[in-house]
Amino acid sequence: MARTAYRTCPLCEAVCGLEITLEGRDVVRVRGDRDDVFSRGFLCPKGATLGELDQDPDRLTGPLVRRGGVLEPATWAEAFAAVEKGLGRVAAAHGRDAVALYVGNPSAHTLAGQLYLGPLRKALGTTNVYTAASVDQLPKHVSAGLMFGDPTAIPVPDLDRTDYLLMLGANPLESNGSLCTAPDFPGRLKALKARGGRLVVVDPRRTRTAALADRHLFIRPGTDPYLLLGIVHTLFAEELTTADERFAGVEDLRTLAKEFPPAAVAAVCGVPAEQIATLARELAAAPTAVVYGRIGTSTAEFGTLTSWLVDVVTALTGNLDRPGGGMFGVAPHGRTRWRKPFRTGRWHSRVRHLPEVIGELPVATLADEIRTPGEGQVRALVTVAGNPVLSTPDGPGLDEALATLDFLVSVDPYLNATTRHADVVLPPARILESGHYDVALLGFAVRRIARYSPPVLERAADRPNESEILARLTLIAAGQGAGADPAQLDEGLIAGALAKAVADPASPVHGRDPAALAAELTGADGSERRLDLMLRLGSFGDAFGARPGGLSLRTLLDAPHGLDLGPLEPVLDALLATASGRVELAPAPIVADLARLRAGLGARRDGFVLVGRRNLRTNNSWSHNVSGLAGGSNRCTLQMNPDDAARLGFEAGQQVRVSSRVGAVTTVLEPSASIMPGVVSLPHGFGSGLPGTRLRVAEQTEGVNANTLTDPNQLDALSGTAVLNGFTVEVGYPT
Numbered sequence: 001m002a003r004t005a006y007r008t009c010p011l012c013e014a015v016c017g018l019e020i021t022l023e024g025r026d027v028v029r030v031r032g033d034r035d036d037v038f039s040r041g042f043l044c045p046k047g048a049t050l051g052e053l054d055q056d057p058d059r060l061t062g063p064l065v066r067r068g069g070v071l072e073p074a075t076w077a078e079a080f081a082a083v084e085k086g087l088g089r090v091a092a093a094h095g096r097d098a099v100a101l102y103v104g105n106p107s108a109h110t111l112a113g114q115l116y117l118g119p120l121r122k123a124l125g126t127t128n129v130y131t132a133a134s135v136d137q138l139p140k141h142v143s144a145g146l147m148f149g150d151p152t153a154i155p156v157p158d159l160d161r162t163d164y165l166l167m168l169g170a171n172p173l174e175s176n177g178s179l180c181t182a183p184d185f186p187g188r189l190k191a192l193k194a195r196g197g198r199l200v201v202v203d204p205r206r207t208r209t210a211a212l213a214d215r216h217l218f219i220r221p222g223t224d225p226y227l228l229l230g231i232v233h234t235l236f237a238e239e240l241t242t243a244d245e246r247f248a249g250v251e252d253l254r255t256l257a258k259e260f261p262p263a264a265v266a267a268v269c270g271v272p273a274e275q276i277a278t279l280a281r282e283l284a285a286a287p288t289a290v291v292y293g294r295i296g297t298s299t300a301e302f303g304t305l306t307s308w309l310v311d312v313v314t315a316l317t318g319n320l321d322r323p324g325g326g327m328f329g330v331a332p333h334g335r336t337r338w339r340k341p342f343r344t345g346r347w348h349s350r351v352r353h354l355p356e357v358i359g360e361l362p363v364a365t366l367a368d369e370i371r372t373p374g375e376g377q378v379r380a381l382v383t384v385a386g387n388p389v390l391s392t393p394d395g396p397g398l399d400e401a402l403a404t405l406d407f408l409v410s411v412d413p414y415l416n417a418t419t420r421h422a423d424v425v426l427p428p429a430r431i432l433e434s435g436h437y438d439v440a441l442l443g444f445a446v447r448r449i450a451r452y453s454p455p456v457l458e459r460a461a462d463r464p465n466e467s468e469i470l471a472r473l474t475l476i477a478a479g480q481g482a483g484a485d486p487a488q489l490d491e492g493l494i495a496g497a498l499a500k501a502v503a504d505p506a507s508p509v510h511g512r513d514p515a516a517l518a519a520e521l522t523g524a525d526g527s528e529r530r531l532d533l534m535l536r537l538g539s540f541g542d543a544f545g546a547r548p549g550g551l552s553l554r555t556l557l558d559a560p561h562g563l564d565l566g567p568l569e570p571v572l573d574a575l576l577a578t579a580s581g582r583v584e585l586a587p588a589p590i591v592a593d594l595a596r597l598r599a600g601l602g603a604r605r606d607g608f609v610l611v612g613r614r615n616l617r618t619n620n621s622w623s624h625n626v627s628g629l630a631g632g633s634n635r636c637t638l639q640m641n642p643d644d645a646a647r648l649g650f651e652a653g654q655q656v657r658v659s660s661r662v663g664a665v666t667t668v669l670e671p672s673a674s675i676m677p678g679v680v681s682l683p684h685g686f687g688s689g690l691p692g693t694r695l696r697v698a699e700q701t702e703g704v705n706a707n708t709l710t711d712p713n714q715l716d717a718l719s720g721t722a723v724l725n726g727f728t729v730e731v732g733y734p735t
């Protein structure tokens, strides 16, 4: 008998609502949920193959423990005992900093990751925390921290209402959007055009998004801040800025932009001066407008400067915190004013002395920390939902370093390039066996929405889900042992949060009895009870009865297609957390970093510059085992402009060797008019076929690890984010 279940897709930031048809425990069909309040039936090829991914025979069904050098199946009790022993031994002998943590991208999409990684970090008590953010969006956190005082206050383009969208370094027609949660991004862009609005895309490749745009401008990789400063210059020179008394630093900005007139920056970025001035005039003249930049602007030489300028242009044109402009999302579980003053460098990495940023260090230096002897050397590593060997700079170097660790434990469903080095692998239960709520992503959504998906399938009693796995790791790290009860962790966290809430005069539950409130919580397990607590205390919550009609877990369980809580509203005044109480348009660390830009004004780079790309049917390194997604246009080719290829005598389909300071790969050449001359593009995430992995489909897929080429020494200075786009390579014949 078939049955239907509704569940949020966990694969990308679009958070589409899915309608899943099951027979027994088998998924027989996945469709977009037409009644979903947010995604309204939208689905991409990845969501359609969620069943195949969830039932992939290569997914590990139980833990593995290394014995005599070989990873062997073990019981859960044995696996957790092995973790307790392995981590305990390293921490006892070498101290807490000898145990590092790496957290990967899927953790942003799991409820478990969002609920338990905070406590796990705290329990590990190490300064060696690394995440995929330092190969992704950290620059945006730094610019938000410096401008708004809150590193999570990242403006989201108000897609559904804007009249003018300037997009740089993003390709949402293939990625489905990032730091802008908007299911059916393509449809929303088409709607923008249909209502008379305009879309301009700036990208060294003519992407599918660029093809949809009213205008596409090629840009030399890594030079976006020059273009944006040219825009800022024009806004001031032509008196096109909009004043706002909440802004500080406007005059500083005016002065520093003087050095970057369109005529001076055009030669660097390859965008004609007149086009730059036109962009400024159009942005200023549009009834509403917003600038949006993503991966191509973030994992780049000037990631933080560009992230800052994106929001500066939105602000100067009067579009910050206003419908149709750059707005701040509000998740149903709430947003409160950031309390700690924002600063980076609260500690530094041991070997390269790189500053901490929002509690983490650049993953580009993880291998240094493992390889370099001395006090504080990393000897053990916990990875959760990460595959840094394929995803971070000099992956092969990290691969070698991982092999030298005393202990590696990986929470991951697959035996892949990274986890093959593990001493213990702890695979989470099936995707459909866990509940889903987007703690991390709903705060970046273009509408205020709430949606919870309870587990679709029941789990065997002895099969822990990811929440339980991470809770147990936390208890082990906290010294409570492998046998401690995970429920106790949840109840402790609930009690702590309630004690804080009732003591806070601004809280709607101020003065109430925490034990009585805890007793009111509902949920099938600790995760659900904690989610209920977050929802009830959140911006839209019922505050345990103080706000009748407000949200709770129950209201979400009763709304399987989600709840729409309306469009974004101006909230800046409530969240501004800078010391000055104003929006800092020219923060000191950023102004200092502009020296690097000035130095580059006269410089010219010869040779090829490499950028990445994403294919619609991929998800970083780990979707390649789904046969329904492999092949076709989803190939690991080096794209090159046909004129460049002709000049060098290269032919389509031949093998070429791409090399950088760090390494070299040999791959297939694909001449493509979609890419600007002087630029080549290679996608990341390929290269799974390594000894000791179990990814039978991916291993057959042709492709190389793009991070063989990326340089761990090339970082955006302010954020420590790796330069994955816009670095120099040589292309030649295979040797």
Ligand SMILES: Nc1nc2c(c(=O)[nH]1)N[C@H]1C(S)=C(S)[C@@H](COP(=O)(O)OP(=O)(O)OC[C@H]3O[C@@H](n4cnc5c(=O)[nH]c(N)nc54)[C@H](O)[C@@H]3O)O[C@H]1N2
Pocket: 103, 104, 105, 106, 110, 132, 135, 136, 295, 384, 385, 386, 387, 388, 390, 391, 392, 411, 412, 413, 414, 416, 428, 466, 612, 613, 619, 620, 621, 622, 683, 684, 685, 706, 707, 710, 724
């Ligand atoms: N050259 C280059 N490199 C890049 C990029 C680029 O554009 N160019 N992009 C960067 C970006 S934006 C990112 S976010 C990073 C990603 O970097 P990572 O997060 O390190 O890598 P992923 O490939 O996403 O690997 C995710 C891992 O999580 C596992 N996994 C999947 N689902 C779950 C789950 O539910 N629970 C657990 N515990 N594990 C799960 C997968 O098996 C896989 O091992 O890569 C970066 N690397």
Ligand SMILES: Nc1nc2c(c(=O)[nH]1)N[C@H]1C(S)=C(S)[C@@H](COP(=O)(O)OP(=O)(O)OC[C@H]3O[C@@H](n4cnc5c(=O)[nH]c(N)nc54)[C@H](O)[C@@H]3O)O[C@H]1N2
Pocket: 012, 013, 105, 136, 168, 169, 170, 171, 172, 174, 175, 176, 177, 178, 202, 203, 204, 205, 207, 219, 220, 221, 222, 223, 224, 294, 295, 296, 297, 300, 611, 612, 613, 614, 615, 616, 617, 618, 619, 620, 621, 725, 726
């Ligand atoms: N299908 C699919 N979807 C995904 C993912 C995936 O792997 N596959 N990964 C997910 C993740 S983790 C993330 S972070 C998001 C990322 O989402 P997006 O930011 O939309 O990522 P990309 O599609 O890589 O688009 C980046 C664009 O930047 C361009 N670019 C490169 N260098 C420069 C530059 O210097 N300047 C400018 N202006 N442009 C440049 C590239 O040509 C590319 O078109 O996608 C998510 N969604």
Ligand code: SF4
Pocket: 009, 010, 011, 012, 013, 014, 015, 016, 042, 043, 044, 045, 046, 047, 048, 176, 183
């Ligand atoms: S767009 Fe993203 S969330 Fe939507 S179905 Fe595709 S992978 Fe899933």
Ligand SMILES: [Mo]
Pocket: 105, 136
């Ligand atoms: Mo990402």
